[in-house]
Amino acid sequence: MSTASDTEKHGWQFDRRVPLMLLVMLGVQIGGALLWAGSVGERIGALEITVSAQSDMDERLVRLEEQLRHTLLALDRIEKKLDRLKGE
DSSP: OOHHHHHHHHOOOOOTTSOHHHHHHHHHHHHHHHHHHHHHHHHHHHHHHHHHHHHHHHHHHHHHHHHHHHHHHHHHHHHHHHHHHHHO
8 A cells, every 4th residue: 555545544644754843843833822812811801991990980071071061050150140239
């Protein structure tokens, strides 16, 4: 039998002529990719926490703006009343 028919029969096979350094470098690259993916995951987690904290701030800011609007309206009414009292 030929080696081509053995490969077809058994599927993929590992050739012992592959240099050890190639396997080492492949392992280093995979390890580096995993470390990079882990650090990216941590950064994304930190950004999600920041965004959720800012969304709470947005709601508080809207409430404060509304309170300020009502305060300014009340102040305007008070000023108009004072002007009427001065005019009398």
